[in-house]
Amino acid sequence: MLNDLTWNPLAAHARVLDALGTLGTIDERMARVGVSRRAFLQFCSSLMIAAPFGLAITDKKTPEDVAAGLGKVIRPPVIWLAFQDCTGCTETLLRTSHPDLGDLILNVISLEYHETLMAGSGMQAQQALSEAVERYSGKYICVIEGSIPTRDKGVYMKLAGRPAMDVLAEVGGQAAAVIAIGSCASWGGIPSADPDPTGAVGVADLLPNKTIINLPGCPPNPYTLLGVVLQYADSGTLPEMDAEKRPKFAYDRDIHEHCPRRAHFDAGHFVKQYGDEGHREGWCLYEMGCKGPDTHAGCSTRHFNEIPDVWPIGIGAPCIGCTEKSIAFRVPMFKVVQIHTLAAPPSTYAPINAPQGIISPLATGVVGLAAGALAGAGYIASRKFSTVKDDESTPGSSITAGKGQPGGESQSDRRSDTGPDSGPGPGSKNQP
Ligand code: SF4
Numbered sequence: 001m002l003n004d005l006t007w008n009p010l011a012a013h014a015r016v017l018d019a020l021g022t023l024g025t026i027d028e029r030m031a032r033v034g035v036s037r038r039a040f041l042q043f044c045s046s047l048m049i050a051a052p053f054g055l056a057i058t059d060k061k062t063p064e065d066v067a068a069g070l071g072k073v074i075r076p077p078v079i080w081l082a083f084q085d086c087t088g089c090t091e092t093l094l095r096t097s098h099p100d101l102g103d104l105i106l107n108v109i110s111l112e113y114h115e116t117l118m119a120g121s122g123m124q125a126q127q128a129l130s131e132a133v134e135r136y137s138g139k140y141i142c143v144i145e146g147s148i149p150t151r152d153k154g155v156y157m158k159l160a161g162r163p164a165m166d167v168l169a170e171v172g173g174q175a176a177a178v179i180a181i182g183s184c185a186s187w188g189g190i191p192s193a194d195p196d197p198t199g200a201v202g203v204a205d206l207l208p209n210k211t212i213i214n215l216p217g218c219p220p221n222p223y224t225l226l227g228v229v230l231q232y233a234d235s236g237t238l239p240e241m242d243a244e245k246r247p248k249f250a251y252d253r254d255i256h257e258h259c260p261r262r263a264h265f266d267a268g269h270f271v272k273q274y275g276d277e278g279h280r281e282g283w284c285l286y287e288m289g290c291k292g293p294d295t296h297a298g299c300s301t302r303h304f305n306e307i308p309d310v311w312p313i314g315i316g317a318p319c320i321g322c323t324e325k326s327i328a329f330r331v332p333m334f335k336v337v338q339i340h341t342l343a344a345p346p347s348t349y350a351p352i353n354a355p356q357g358i359i360s361p362l363a364t365g366v367v368g369l370a371a372g373a374l375a376g377a378g379y380i381a382s383r384k385f386s387t388v389k390d391d392e393s394t395p396g397s398s399i400t401a402g403k404g405q406p407g408g409e410s411q412s413d414r415r416s417d418t419g420p421d422s423g424p425g426p427g428s429k430n431q432p
């Protein structure tokens with residue numbers, strides 16, 4: 001157990017606020033709130049699973065190395081603002097499978113302001129925000145959750161009487177770096193879906209000259225946030241990012257390439273309807289509109305709440321492409337996507353060779369007699385039923401010189417069938 005307190009976000013936050021002015025190292029904080037070494041190592045292991053490479057604090061290290069390095073880091077001050085959001089991104093940080101772990105997360109960082117978690121409200125809350133901005137100006141990390149309304153001078157969302165746009169400009173403008181957590185803060189998300197009544201945009205649209213890190217997802221994995229924040233606190237650097245300002249360590253993977261249902265895609269086993277036999281058997285959700293082939297995220301290998309298979313496809317729901325700016329809340333949920341990668345079901349498979357055993361001469365003779373009788377019967381039957389020479393429709397006739405066999409269609413030939421113009425193979429009949 002991390003400590004003897006019953007899990008309570010408010011109590012956890014009170015302990016964080018208690019350290020204001022004396023941030024201290026993570027080791028000092030762990031000792032002060034009674035976190036065991038074992039629990040801290042568990043946290044470091046989770047961080048390593050979330051960032052197997054590409055994150056300086058975990059790269060090529062053991063959990064002990066990570067714990068030793070992180071222990072010396074000064075807890076980074078974080079100011080968290082929530083705009084047009086559903087609070088799902090906050091929930092993902094708090095709802096770990098072990099409440100103690102959620103508590104630990106709030107102790108690794110120094111959360112100076114977070115409306116959902118803090119006890120204060122009204123003037124008290126405003127004062128806490130002003131003080132935190134002033135005290136850590138230029139040194140804190142500003143986390144933004146939710147999109148920002150811009151239509152009609154931002155009147156659709158105000159904080160203490162000021163449009164969210166103005167609050168973002170002031171608080172985000174003085175931060176060392178701004179992290180847009182979730183799809184809403186990254187590029188508008190749900191509030192920006194058609195007809196977008198509030199003119200919702202993401203952080204990067206309003207702070208074009210600021211260092212921004214986008215962590216899209218609905219919600220994103222909390223360890224991705226922690227990885228970025230802790231690397232920054234440790235070395236003042238940020239992990240390598242892609243063109244969409246997403247850290248590569250968490251967004252370099254294509255869901256489809258690492259999906260546990262991929263074998264069913266390759267075999268052409270598709271769910272046709274929720275609750276059908278294929279759905280119950282865990283078949284591929286491509287024809288149900290799964291956007292996995294066009295989506296970069298780590299969900300297929302880094303599940304949620306530290307519970308195996310807890311992620312959309314794991315529980316039988318298609319991926320909606322929430323980490324992609326042009327897909328989630330833009331493309332209809334049941335519309336199938338084109339397959340752009342080499343990933344398409346093969347038209348056939350290489351033969352599987354049964355292991356060769358030692359067969360006795362007697363058994364060989366018996367099998368030979370039986371095979372001879374069957375072959376004779378088969379020949380007579382074929383003379384009766386097949387009158388067309390080299391009939392292509394005869395079952396098995398395409399196998400002898402067909403696709404995928406020696407002399408048949410090559411792998412590259414098949415891949416060329418998967419281009420945008422030719423459709424994805426089994427799902428092509430569903431292409432609009
Ligand atoms: S990204 Fe998703 S979880 Fe996060 S605030 Fe938006 S709707 Fe909620």
Ligand code: SF4
Pocket residue numbers: 255256257259260261262263265283284285286290291292293313319
């Ligand atoms: S289409 Fe979706 S469910 Fe099917 S293998 Fe790809 S990612 Fe998995």
